[in-house]
Amino acid sequence: MKNTNLNVLITGGAGYIGSHVSELLINKNWKVFIYDNLVTGYEKLINKKAKFIKGDIKDFKKLSQTIKDYNIISVIHLAAYLNISEAEKKKRKYFVNNVGGTLNLLKACKNSFVKNLVFSSSCSVYGNAEGSVNEKQKLKPKSYYAFTKFKSENLIKKYSKINKYNYAILRYFNVAGASMSGKIGEIETSHGHLVKNLSIQATKKKPLINIYGNNYKTKDGTCIRDYIHVSDLADIHMKVLKKISEEKNPIILNCGYGKGYSVLDIIKIFKKIVKNVEIIYLNRRPGDVAKIYSNTYKLKKYLNWKPKFNNIKYILISAINWEKKLLKIKKKKIKY
Numbered sequence: 537m538k539n540t541n542l543n544v545l546i547t548g549g550a551g552y553i554g555s556h557v558s559e560l561l562i563n564k565n566w567k568v569f570i571y572d573n574l575v576t577g578y579e580k581l582i583n584k585k586a587k588f589i590k591g592d593i594k595d596f597k598k599l600s601q602t603i604k605d606y607n608i609i610s611v612i613h614l615a616a617y618l619n620i621s622e623a624e625k626k627k628r629k630y631f632v633n634n635v636g637g638t639l640n641l642l643k644a645c646k647n648s649f650v651k652n653l654v655f656s657s658s659c660s661v662y663g664n665a666e667g668s669v670n671e672k673q674k675l676k677p678k679s680y681y682a683f684t685k686f687k688s689e690n691l692i693k694k695y696s697k698i699n700k701y702n703y704a705i706l707r708y709f710n711v712a713g714a715s716m717s718g719k720i721g722e723i724e725t726s727h728g729h730l731v732k733n734l735s736i737q738a739t740k741k742k743p744l745i746n747i748y749g750n751n752y753k754t755k756d757g758t759c760i761r762d763y764i765h766v767s768d769l770a771d772i773h774m775k776v777l778k779k780i781s782e783e784k785n786p787i788i789l790n791c792g793y794g795k796g797y798s799v800l801d802i803i804k805i806f807k808k809i810v811k812n813v814e815i816i817y818l819n820r821r822p823g824d825v826a827k828i829y830s831n832t833y834k835l836k837k838y839l840n841w842k843p844k845f846n847n848i849k850y851i852l853i854s855a856i857n858w859e860k861k862l863l864k865i866k867k868k869k870i871k872y
């Protein structure tokens with residue numbers, strides 16, 4: 537009989553983080569099934585050894601059929617919309633996809649073999665925070681995107697009692713960088729991520745950097761964030777999944793390195809790698825909080841975990857290298 541314990545469904549597996557989680561799990565011999573509607577995901581990012589099912593998490597019939605057909609034991613739920621500014625304007629779109637989609641997934645897991653669920657939440661559920669935040673901090677989502685993550689977390693907790701699965705809620709801080717394999721990285725440009733924007737500019741003759749707001753109550757007026765390399769984050773997913781399936785206790789973990797960098801800090805490092813950078817100051821973006829970085833005590837203790845890629849210059853370089861490769865692919869100088 538086949539060992540189905542390693543069968544894992546990754547919703548949003550054709551996206552940036554999902555492709556890194558898939559790559560790692562496949563390298564460690566897990567059987568990966570990717571469920572994605574490709575709204576911001578890319579076929580190029582889908583690992584050839586994964587089984588791809590093109591579908592929407594809002595499609596209950598297709599999702600429950602997929603979970604049954606492939607004897608799914610674990611789910612890593614990453615599918616969501618994540619543009620913070622857009623969410624402020626299109627609340628219904630974000631509620632239906634992020635909260636409605638999560639509810640649909642949980643219902644689809646009912647009467648299935650699913651025993652473990654890992655959910656990609658966000659540090660934005662804490663809202664405005666001064667200094668480092670730990671997992672016990674009261675949740676005060678400020679943006680609408682954060683509200684959809686907050687609501688989804690609550691659904692996951694509630695349904696764990698009904699469906700009897702083990703769960704992990706991972707609250708990611710700012711994810712950046714690209715895999716050492718050189719095969720995957722961030723493609724989607726609509727999310728407004730600083731490191732992605734910098735990488736795109738790094739491929740231009742006259743790099744132009746937009747800074748959204750320089751009047752926040754921070755040391756230099758720009759927003760402070762905690763940047764985690766996507767490969768370290770993928771490693772956390774694998775280890776957390778193993779641990780919840782063994783220990784059968786739920787866990788909520790912050791995923792960051794515990795160090796805050798302002799936008800200007802990052803640009804200063806960027807300028808050491810890329811020359812002739814011009815900066816433009818623009819208005820604040822709706823939904824952005826001033827300052828947030830992670831307390832990593834629980835993450836390190838729970839997993840006995842050490843990061844491998846927590847050098848901000850390395851994070852930037854890996855993202856820039858990926859961007860240069862993307863450009864060559866676009867110009868058809870190399871094959872994907």
Ligand SMILES: NC(=O)c1ccc[n+]([C@@H]2O[C@H](COP(=O)([O-])OP(=O)(O)OC[C@H]3O[C@@H](n4cnc5c(N)ncnc54)[C@H](O)[C@@H]3O)[C@@H](O)[C@H]2O)c1
Binds near residue numbers: 591592618658
């Ligand atoms: N990137 C970050 O810094 C960050 C930080 C905190 C949390 N997150 C969360 O991590 C997850 C992955 O984000 P990412 O950065 O990889 O973004 P991404 O856009 O690359 O990945 C999201 C994936 O979900 C898919 N998707 C969206 N709606 C879907 C639907 N209804 N049905 C099926 N597939 C759908 C998209 O096609 C895409 O492949 C998201 O839930 C996001 O909220 C990301």
